Amino acid sequence: MKPQFEHPVCDECRSKLGNVFCTLTESQTSEMDSEKNCSIFKKGQIIFNEGNKPAGVYCVNKGKIKIYQTGEEGKEQILRLAKEGDILGYRSLISGEAYSGTASVMEDATVCFIPKRTFFDFLHTNSDLSSAMMQLLSHDLKEAEARLTGLAQKPVRERMAEALLMLFEFYGSDKDGAINAAISREDIANIVGTATETTIRILSDFKNEKLIELLGKKIKIVNHQGLIKTAHIYD
Amino acid sequence: MKPQFEHPVCDECRSKLGNVFCTLTESQTSEMDSEKNCSIFKKGQIIFNEGNKPAGVYCVNKGKIKIYQTGEEGKEQILRLAKEGDILGYRSLISGEAYSGTASVMEDATVCFIPKRTFFDFLHTNSDLSSAMMQLLSHDLKEAEARLTGLAQKPVRERMAEALLMLFEFYGSDKDGAINAAISREDIANIVGTATETTIRILSDFKNEKLIELLGKKIKIVNHQGLIKTAHIYD
DNA sequence: GTAAAAGTATGACTTTTGTCATTATTGCGA
DNA sequence: TCGCAATAATGACAAAAGTCATACTTTTAC
Numbered sequence: 001m002k003p004q005f006e007h008p009v010c011d012e013c014r015s016k017l018g019n020v021f022c023t024l025t026e027s028q029t030s031e032m033d034s035e036k037n038c039s040i041f042k043k044g045q046i047i048f049n050e051g052n053k054p055a056g057v058y059c060v061n062k063g064k065i066k067i068y069q070t071g072e073e074g075k076e077q078i079l080r081l082a083k084e085g086d087i088l089g090y091r092s093l094i095s096g097e098a099y100s101g102t103a104s105v106m107e108d109a110t111v112c113f114i115p116k117r118t119f120f121d122f123l124h125t126n127s128d129l130s131s132a133m134m135q136l137l138s139h140d141l142k143e144a145e146a147r148l149t150g151l152a153q154k155p156v157r158e159r160m161a162e163a164l165l166m167l168f169e170f171y172g173s174d175k176d177g178a179i180n181a182a183i184s185r186e187d188i189a190n191i192v193g194t195a196t197e198t199t200i201r202i203l204s205d206f207k208n209e210k211l212i213e214l215l216g217k218k219i220k221i222v223n224h225q226g227l228i229k230t231a232h233i234y235d
Numbered sequence: 236m237k238p239q240f241e242h243p244v245c246d247e248c249r250s251k252l253g254n255v256f257c258t259l260t261e262s263q264t265s266e267m268d269s270e271k272n273c274s275i276f277k278k279g280q281i282i283f284n285e286g287n288k289p290a291g292v293y294c295v296n297k298g299k300i301k302i303y304q305t306g307e308e309g310k311e312q313i314l315r316l317a318k319e320g321d322i323l324g325y326r327s328l329i330s331g332e333a334y335s336g337t338a339s340v341m342e343d344a345t346v347c348f349i350p351k352r353t354f355f356d357f358l359h360t361n362s363d364l365s366s367a368m369m370q371l372l373s374h375d376l377k378e379a380e381a382r383l384t385g386l387a388q389k390p391v392r393e394r395m396a397e398a399l400l401m402l403f404e405f406y407g408s409d410k411d412g413a414i415n416a417a418i419s420r421e422d423i424a425n426i427v428g429t430a431t432e433t434t435i436r437i438l439s440d441f442k443n444e445k446l447i448e449l450l451g452k453k454i455k456i457v458n459h460q461g462l463i464k465t466a467h468i469y470d
Numbered sequence: 471g472t473a474a475a476a477g478t479a480t481g482a483c484t485t486t487t488g489t490c491a492t493t494a495t496t497g498c499g500a
Numbered sequence: 501t502c503g504c505a506a507t508a509a510t511g512a513c514a515a516a517a518g519t520c521a522t523a524c525t526t527t528t529a530c
Contacts, residue, residue, distance in 0.1 A: 069380065069381075071384060071387075071388040071389075072388070072467060075388055077383065077384040077387045079380050079383065091373050091376055091377065092377075094370060095370055095373035095377065097377070100377050100380065100381070123366075123369075124362055124366075127362065127365065130365040130366075131358075131359075131365075133369055134329050134369055135329060135331075137372035137373060138327075138330035138372060140376050141326055141375050141376045141379060142326065142327075142330065142335055144376060144379035144380055144383055145314050145335065145336070145379055146304075146335070148379055148382055148383050149304045149306060149312040149314075151383060151386040151387055152306075152386055153306035153307070153310055153428075155517090156516080156517070184476095184477070185477075185478065185479095193383075193386070193387030193388075194387075195517075195519080196477090197478095197479085197480085197517095197518080197519080197520095198516095198518070200478060200479060201479085201480080204480090216526085217477090232307060390487090391486080391487070419507070420507075420508065429488085430487075431507090431508090432489080432490095432508095432509085432510085433486095435507095435508060435509060435510085436509085436510080452496090452497095452507090452508095
């Protein structure tokens with residue numbers, strides 16, 4: 001056995017990163033440690049697929065993951081991004097349905113699997129966890145509804161500015177001050193809900209307007225206020 | 236006192252219509268009956284406003300309500316519709332934020348108000364209710380994400396067909412077989428996420444294609460299969 | 471280390487959808 | 501019941517965004 005691999009840095013997930021599992025009691029924490037199952041996923045691998053039945057929830061220890069729905073012509077719509085500390089697959093598990101989206105690895109990841117039975121057991125006996133899950137779902141719902149309205153009402157350019165600010169917020173910045181993620185133009189397009197070419201064009205517009213810099217695959221925001229203004233966010 | 240007005244048909248909300256409050260115990264049911272507060276709202280009235288702080292949840296006894304977000308140029312995006320048996324305002328209450336949408340009455344309504352304290356008290360002591368709320372939120376989230384993807388990927392015509400099928404499903408049909416709601420073209424536009432004129436045009440296209448009939452303000456679906464095909468839903 | 475594949479960039483053009491203007495039509499209140 | 505206001509309908513046009521073609525660049529795999 002190699003315990004340092006089986007439970008790599010999950011204490012971090014719980015305490016440092018402050019996800020819903022912070023609410024677990026001592027005994028639940030150790031039950032989780034014995035029940036969970038961590039694995040490594042390489043870039044491009046699928047963690048779960050739209051249409052599959054969930055058998056538990058996933059907790060991301062490390063890496064970057066996208067959850068997307070596939071439209072008719074195979075175009076992906078990215079619904080959510082996940083990084084260390086985030087949990088995945090709870091929506092479908094809770095509503096007892098098949099996954100409505102696919103989780104795919106953008107950067108090599110370590111992910112723990114917590115079996116359905118364990119998770120529901122915690123949920124039924126720990127009202128703090130229930131409460132945290134309700135808040136998580138409420139937050140996701142708020143987010144989804146805001147994006148829905150934006151998609152219906154805002155032009156691509158505004159949504160693009162918004163997406164860049166979101167990516168910066170979510171991933172933070174590397175040593176160069178660029179968004180700390182190697183995200184393709186296509187993925188950005190699939191977040192914003194537009195064509196890849198349009199994404200490329202708007203990014204070069206932003207570059208010409210000195211709002212961003214393009215450092216290879218990395219994007220650096222050089223004028224935050226300008227982007228905020230472009231996104232028409234005034235609060 | 237006039238008990239027949241204070242608690243008009245709430246037993247129906249609970250048992251017949253099967254909302255989350257089915258999970259309440261006997262004593263909680265009577266506690267709710269004494270704590271709740273029912274009122275009548277006329278068409279056009281606002282039940283709560285985007286930005287306000289929630290003080291409880293609302294349970295719709297009768298009537299038709301829309302929840303929408305207002306975009307920059309004052310355009311409404313309808314997020315959800317509610318009818319008898321539905322509850323309102325739980326998302327913001329649970330996440331402890333201001334309302335992210337406005338609830339406005341489309342057809343005269345009777346609505347009960349359940350104070351925050353009572354609701355949270357039930358939630359903490361009744362794990363069946365917690366569970367039901369989690370399922371409700373999960374369902375809403377799934378719905379929102381599906382609409383998000385549709386908005387990003389499907390043309391207006393498909394979304395319109397989808398919306399008509401949804402309205403039929405949600406409101407049922409009246410004696411003429413038409414959708415049992417007097418919903419304006421503008422409201423339909425704000426559900427679909429398009430301009431009112433585009434809505435009018437597509438509805439007359441659908442009429443010419445013998446998919447629907449327009450009986451004054453009412454819409455009758457005469458070719459369900461055709462609409463399903465137009466919406467590109469194949470499951 | 472090199473070739474193939476994937477990703478990025480740009481131009482030309484088309485399609486979709488929105489906007490504005492104008493005219494019916496309906497519903498409702500005085 | 502009349503007339504006003506809101507809603508619905510339609511046309512002409514403009515703008516936004518998508519598609520297709522092609523070139524160039526970077527990554528990846530052998």
